[in-house]
Amino acid sequence: MSGPTPKVYVVDDDDAVRDSLVALIESHGLDVEVFSSGREFLDRVVPTSQGCLLLDLHLPIVGGLEVLNAMRSKGVDIPVILITGGGDGTMATRARQAGAWLVMEKPLNYKELLGNITRVLDAG
Numbered sequence: 001m002s003g004p005t006p007k008v009y010v011v012d013d014d015d016a017v018r019d020s021l022v023a024l025i026e027s028h029g030l031d032v033e034v035f036s037s038g039r040e041f042l043d044r045v046v047p048t049s050q051g052c053l054l055l056d057l058h059l060p061i062v063g064g065l066e067v068l069n070a071m072r073s074k075g076v077d078i079p080v081i082l083i084t085g086g087g088d089g090t091m092a093t094r095a096r097q098a099g100a101w102l103v104m105e106k107p108l109n110y111k112e113l114l115g116n117i118t119r120v121l122d123a124g
Helices: 015-026 038-044 064-074 089-097 110-123
Strands: 007-011 032-035 051-056 080-084 102-105
Touching: 007 015, 007 038, 015 032, 015 110, 032 038, 038 064, 051 064, 051 110, 064 080, 064 089, 080 089, 080 110, 089 102, 102 110
Parallel strands: 007 032, 007 051, 051 080, 080 102
Antiparallel strands: none
C-alpha cells in the first residue's frame, strides 16, 4: 500500500481502556495513535488517513455517532470498529447505519478485536 502508513486510531475517554488498547495493539507491531475525545480526533484526522478507528460510542460532548457523521462529511473514509457497553442495541444499529464496520461490546475479547483489526487493515 502506498501513501501514509495505516494505523489504528483509538478514541476513548477512559485512560485505562486507552492504555490497555495501546499495549495490545503495539504488542502486535501495529502503529497506534490515541485520542481522549471525539473532538480531538476530528481536529487531527484528514481524508488521506489510512487504517482503522476503534471508537467508543459513549464519549462526552462529541459522541461516537457524531464522530461517524463528522468523519463522513469531512471525507474521511476509514473503517470504524465501534466499542460500546452492553445493552446499546438501538445505538449499535444506528452506528452501523452511519457507517460503522463492526460493533463490539465491552468487555472486549482482545483476540477477537485483534482479528477484526487485522481483517480491516488487510482489506484496506
